[in-house]
Amino acid sequence: MDRRSFLRNTGFVAAGSLFVPAFMKPLEAMALDELSLYKNLVVVQLSGGNDGLNTVIPYGNDIYYQKRKSIAIKPEQIIKLNDMQGLNPNMAALQEIHDQGWMTIINDVGYPNPDRSHFRSMDIWQTGSESNQFLSTGWIGRYLDSNCQTCKFPYTAIEVDDSLSLAMKGQTKKGIALKDPAALFRNTNDPFFKAMLQNDKEHLDEDNLGYLYKTMIETSSSASYIQNTSKVYQSKATYPQSGFANQLKTVSKFISSGLKTRVYYVSLSGFDTHVNQIQQQGNLLKQYSEGMAAFLKDLKTNNKLEDTLVVTFSEFGRRVEQNASNGTDHGTANNMFIFGGRLKKQGIFNDAPNLGDLDTGDLKYQLDFRQVYGTILDKWLDVNNADILNKKFNTLDFI
């Protein structure tokens, strides 16, 4: 008895072939040249509000040491990137990545009237809204909605997780969430699921039932495509043992096997370090850096690093001054990490945060996060960022 089958035990048998409407069948028909030069974006979300000041440490500024008496990282432990800033010692794995020129750090990214609630600020980052605006679609979702040349497939955006983030949901199109392509493939090939789709021509209209059937058909065709394209690929790279590294390993498998997906989304949780931050954040930064380094080197080996751009964000940074519990509380602007084989500006992109000019104890942002999104949309995903972000944002010169 298979406890994983859709219905279990109802003895359902499907017959005949799966009906796939014409508009769902473009895969085989696609010209080979479209497969080359496929640019991928990988979005990495650090949930909980990563403390950027103990990640990229402004060791050259005395104020950092004054405000963080018990949690500041000593200068001799820091992996120095320039005279002012350096990496947390747990990020040693990224030293090599930095030296190769595959990494850019953008300092002080935020937005006007920052919100300190995890939920709300994550909402703002995922939807690309103003802080007093409520959008029900995500920025990548709206990229899918735009129906552009590079975003026409249902599997254009894949989140390696069990459920889909708001960032990936558009009005009419949504990304697909999956942790394990084989499991999704198995589910969509369940006799019951296939029987539901069989000969179902009448449901392809615009109403809600039509929408459910369309979602099922797209899930099924995406699952087959993803599984059949990626199953032959075997990575030779060694990844560290962590859930985060596993997600990246799956992404690498998809990219390296030539999947025509444009956007991948992964996340790492646990950054809300109000208490005893040093060990907890160190542990997470280690997972992040070692996973990321393995991923980037794997892509390099497969000649995919040039076609890949990785962007890391967190919903907010933390206050400049530490709290009484050897931790930090919710703050505002934060740094972002960009990785890839074709970075225009490598190392540190802009000035370190000005710790002497704070807004009631919080960093003032230099760059709006939507300038970073806008740059990626314009220069990497080849769409006009104003169509996605509702107004035009100036682009930056990191790619």
Add this chain to the structure above:
Amino acid sequence: MSPKDNFYKVKHLYNRAGFGISYTDLHKLSRKNITKVIDGLLKEQKETDDITLIDSVASKQQLLMQAGLYSKKDLTDDEKKQRQEIVRMQNEKSRDLNVAWVEKMINTPNPLREKMTLFWHGHFACRSNNPMFAQQLNNIQRANGLGSFKTLLVEVSQSPAMLQYLNNQQNRKGKPNENFARELMELFTLGRGNYTEQDIKESARSFTGWMYDKDGSFIFRPNLHDAGTKTFFGKTGNFDGENIIDIILDKPETAEFISRKVYKFFVNDNPNEAHVKELATHFFNSKYNIAELMKKMFTSDWFYNPENVGSKIKSPVEFLVGLSREFYVTYNKPQVLIQLQSSLGQYLFNPPNVAGWPGGQSWIDSSSLMLRMRIPSLVLNDGEIDFSGKADPEDEAVIAQSRTATINANTKIKPKSYVDAKADWPKFLSTLPKGIKPVELAEFLLQPKLNEKIKGMVGDNKGLKSTSVELTSMPEYQLC
């Protein structure tokens, strides 16, 4: 009208006004006039029906203790432990409260009352990490859910949960915080485009001094209230908060905004503006009596039009509660209800933001639909859970404090788990008429009109139990 027509009408009514209906009740009510059935649903409940899970005396004490601990600069290790313990207990109680409400919806004899509570829960969307505040707001929404919209609005506005969530606690004379005033007009009453920024500024001043005290009760603080003159929607006066609410309710746009939202929740995602206007006029003329609004809607012929039947996507909670009610499900580990809500995108008491859950097609993406289609076999047929869902952002601090939790949250390999629920099959089967055919069972369990494919799929007699699991796993079961 033929009894069969009435059968479908009552079934539709109970799907929208409640969470479905048992065959026995459907059979019984089908013999009544539909107006009588509607009156039965709307009948005023004399007794209060509060959730009383969280003891207010103990919670208030805890609140006072917490306030004391937070105001101290240097805490001893014991005090730090105490503080952590309070947070841990609050999180645990918040989860218990969630489960208590879901179980109430599953078991309630007053489905419309819970459905209204669910509607207002999304309309006055709010998060509070204090479970007593959350319970209190939920009870306000239940007690007034079919009563006067004004009373409901005032009580919600004065609840500690909302005062805290929309920062009215920080709204003081000379230092106004406009958050509450803005959302009051944009999301709770008038809707975007029906007020100016100046109206927000002026009304924010009127709500200064609306606060809650140390033990979590509403209090008006005259010394923090801006008693000067304000000009609001062209009227000038020394307005306080309640005056502002009255002026807002004097505007027919408020009745229209609420009516449209009710229509979208109970009738159709795409509002028919003529029907909305009808409702709005009636609601306005009844001085914002919610029961009157609902009665007008349920007794309108258009409510039963084919385009409004079997055409709405159930919200995750409507789906879970409906399934559990239909099959008399008991959950041995009720916490699984939270996991399911969270994975399906509607974690009660944790709306995405003050605008609530967007609803409609936004409930459905490939993973949520696959999961919805698998849940009946998980719940009714003891299937294996092979998903884990994401951590809630508000749980990040808890995750951060526990190394093992962090590792679990980020690993892929999980022990096998099951929903561990029990459907009462004998009871369910006993409600069905003797000799019911599979196609008739399909007509009962599914709201959309049956097509040939479904008739064919259930045609061969594999037993009512298997047929039920099959039917509830269909995409058609996602609609009501």
